[in-house]
Amino acid sequence: MAEDRKQETLESSETLPFIQKALVIPEKLKDSPEDETEKEEDNKDTACGFWIFRGPSMQRFATEQMYVILYGLAGCVMTMTFAYFNATITTLEKRYKIPTKITGIISVGNDISTMLTAALLGYYAGNGHRPRWMGIVSRLGLLTIVAFCLLTSSLHFLYGAGEDALKLTREFGQVNETLARQEKDKKLCQSSPGGCIQEVGQWVPQVFLFVAQLISGVGQALFYTLGIAYLDDNGTKSKTPAMLSMSSLLRMLGPAIGYSLAALCLRLYIEPTLEPLIGREDPRWLGAWWLGWLVLAAITLISALFLFMFPKELPSSRKRRLQLKQTERKMSLPLKERSFGDMMKTVRRLARNKVYVYNTFASILYFFGYMAYWIFTPKYIETQYRQSAATATMATGTVALGFSAAGVLISGYVISKYKPSARSMACWNAIVDFVTVAGILCYVAIGCEGSDRLNSLTTLSAGDSCSASCHCDYVHYAPVCSPENITYISACHAGCSERTKDALGRTIYTDCQCLGSSSLTTSESQFAVDGTCPVDCFNEFLVFLGVMCFLKLVGASSKSTNLLIALRCIPQEDKTFALGLGSMVASLLAFIPSPIFFGWLIDNYCLVWGKTCSSKGNCWLYDTESLRYALNFTAASFIFLGGFLNISVWYHAKDLKIFDEEKSPKSSSQNKELEMKSLNSKSQQN
Incomplete structure (x- = not known):
């Protein structure tokens, strides 16, 4: 589907906030020689640029605002790759004869690797120096995505366009007229049984695609785990919604560009140098799915180079780190060690947090139900409304995602201006769930009789x-x-x-x-x-597109509210691990099983399989009416249950504070003095 709403919500669920706040100490300590050496290293870490592209003139870009822009643009490039994969799923199924349930397994490869790394990385990295982690792992994550793009595209260079696609070109008959005539005769009524279709190494492309997804999940976990946490801690709580909205908006451009790129590539035949004998509306048409991966690899590499220009640590973050170190030395307060036992205590503590538990499982149910549309919407449009792969991809990726971007912007503005309470946010999340269910039920009625x-x-x-x-x-x-x-x-x-x-x-x-x-x-x-008999489903397709855009607008408006509740319902010391744990649980219960389940469900309504000697191959024709009822009713059921859990969040969130209260300068200084006195008394007791 369009937006890679999967990717958007996934990003939100994987972002992990900074747990150590800076302490303002008015008194400075005398620096030791070791401190002087460390300061020299810190100055390098906070300088923009690299190699010969470094100088004082670039230092003005080492700001929080520039970080938001660069992080958002890098996330945009990353989401482009996931959107492009979703847009080319049906083409990959036809080219390599992959059933939809296997496609579902392949698509969760990135969620598996993310699940295995997110919680542990969040727990152990959260107590360390996050800006430096971010500087290293975000670049490594983007380079991993480059490997993902190149590995996926390599399938075309290993296996070519495929014999089935070459037989549908004019050049095939010109090169070997006898072979072309024999292939045409195979389509006619045969007096004796013909041999089955041999498919050599059919499982190898599936393994290639799954391994590529695993690699992309590692890059995704490395890039997103510490990103928005760093963003959240570099500004006041009142500014967090606006910063989250801006970062989300930039990342939302990624799916739109990725789907648009897929639409352009799929308009070209899989072998662009040959002339096809069929049109794009023919279900046998195979677009140049591999071409976009080369473009994405180049763009991702360029974005990684730009991220290398950004410092490992912001100067403002460095200042807070030095102040924190001086405070610890002055008060002799030991740093808390991370251990497995402490992690299990945190898990038990979070399990007793009702707002956290209900909010997490409400999101999981929403993810599980909506996953079918995040991944299989282009396929749904192709089968239900007889549109070409390029048209389905363009509608999903540009028009619908534009409404998603509008929803994020509007919600960010409303939250920043009116500062609603936690209960109001939870109430809105429940309303969005029930409106989404109503929209999905409309999908059931929007069928094409022809x-x-x-x-x-x-x-x-x-x-x-x-x-x-x-x-x-x-x-x-x-x-x-x-x-x-x-x-x-x-x-x-x-x-x-x-x-x-x-x-x-x-x-x-x-x-x-x-x-x-x-x-x-x-x-x-x-x-x-x-060719197939003409069927006109364009009007029904437009109605479906209108409902889908409305659901995108409404659904995106709950993204910021859900994330803010997740950030504020847990104490600072548990925040990093809590969001990492939530990401792991969401992957285990929603992101991984949902595509497999809905892929199996779609395959159950296949009418015509492309049989081979070893397997059924891919599905060419579905029972569209039965599939429409089964898919939409099943998805709506999960989201409906999630709405009731959001009502539970509303009930238990009455004392949850989302925003900082406005403080005068005088009261602020008084609070700092009280905080210092408290810390001094604790240090004396220790």
């Missing part, structure tokens, strides 16, 4: 006893249209034994014995035209 009827008639033709005598079990999906406007899986299934060309150059199959009723069929009507 598409439903076409698929049912095609299924009847596949099971016809007449076509059984033609031995069509292993004939490639090559649809033909009869005069009765019935689509047959192939000329073989229509019982056609001859072919010819008409005045327009179209392929016409004649002497088709399985067309219509035998009592009404005449020799003049026993023909079929190459």
Whole structure:
């Protein structure tokens, strides 16, 4: 689906806040020689640029505002890659004959690696020096994404465009006319059973894609785990919503650009140098899915270089770190060590936090239900409304995501201006859940009767006893249209034994014995035209797109409110680990099982499989009506349950404070004096 809403919410759930606040000490300590050496190293760490691209003139860019921009743009590039993968899923299924449930398993590879690293990295890194961690791991994360892009695109260079795609080009017949004629004859009614279709190394592309996703998940965990936490701690709580909205807006551009890039690439044939004999609306069309990965690898590498220009640590963060170190030396307060036992105590403490538990599981249920649309929306549009892969991708990635961006901006403005309470935010999250359920139920009603009827008639033709005598079990999906406007899986299934060309150059199959009723069929009507019968579902597609954009707008508006509740419902010392743990649990219970479950559900409504010798291959045709009911009702059920958990969040969040109270300079100085006295008394007791 469009937005990679999966990616957006995933980012929010993986962001981990800074847990050590700076203490303002008016008195300075005399620096030791070791401190002087450390200061020299710190000056290097806070300087912009690298190698020869470093100087005082660039130091003015080492600001929190520039960090927000660079971090947002780097996140934009990262989300482009995930959106591009989702947009090309159907093409990958056709090219490498992958069932949808296997595609679901492949797509959760990044969630598996993220789950294994997020919580531990958040716990042990949270007590360390986060800015330096961020400077190192964010760059490494982007370079890992470069490897992900190159590994995915390498499949095309290893396996080529595929024999099925090459047979549908004009050059194929020109190079070998005899072989081309034999391939065309295989589509006709056969007097004896044909051999099954051999697929050499069919599992290797699936392993390649899964490993690439695992690598991308590592990069994602490295990049996002400490990012927004650093963002949250470099500003006051009142400014956090605006900063989160700006960062989210920049990242939201990524899915829009990624889907747009996919739409452009899929308009080109998988082998751009060859001339295809079919149009983009033909279900057999394979776009140049591999081309975009090369572009994404180059863009990601450039963004990594720009991030290398940014310092490992902001000067303001360095100042707080030095002040904290001086305070610890003066008061002789030992740093708290991290241990597994302490981590388990934190887990038990979080389990008793009702707001945290209910908010986490409400998000998990929402993620589980909406995951089907994040990943399979282009596929849904192609099958339900008979749109090309490029059109489905463009609608999902540009129009719909524009409404998501608007939702984030509007919510950020409203929250910053009116500063709603925690209960108001939880109430809005529940309302968004129930509105989403209503919108999904509208999806059930937005069907295309022509598409439903076409698929049912095609299924009847596949099971016809007449076509059984033609031995069509292993004939490639090559649809033909009869005069009765019935689509047959192939000329073989229509019982056609001859072919010819008409005045327009179209392929016409004649002497088709399985067309219509035998009592009404005449020799003049026993023909079929190459291609599926025309079906107009564009109006229904526009209605679906309108509802989807509305749900994007409403759903995105709850992103900031959900994140703020997650940031504020836990104490500072537990915040980093709590959000890391929430990310791990969300991956384990939602992000990983949901795509697999919905992939299995979609496969259950397949009508025509591309059979091979070793497996069923990919699905070419679905029972669109039954699939529409099953998919939407199932997804709505999970989100509906999540709405009730948000009501529980509303009930228990009555004492939760989201924003800092306004303080006068006088009261602020008094609070600092009281804080210093408290710290001095504690140090004396120790």
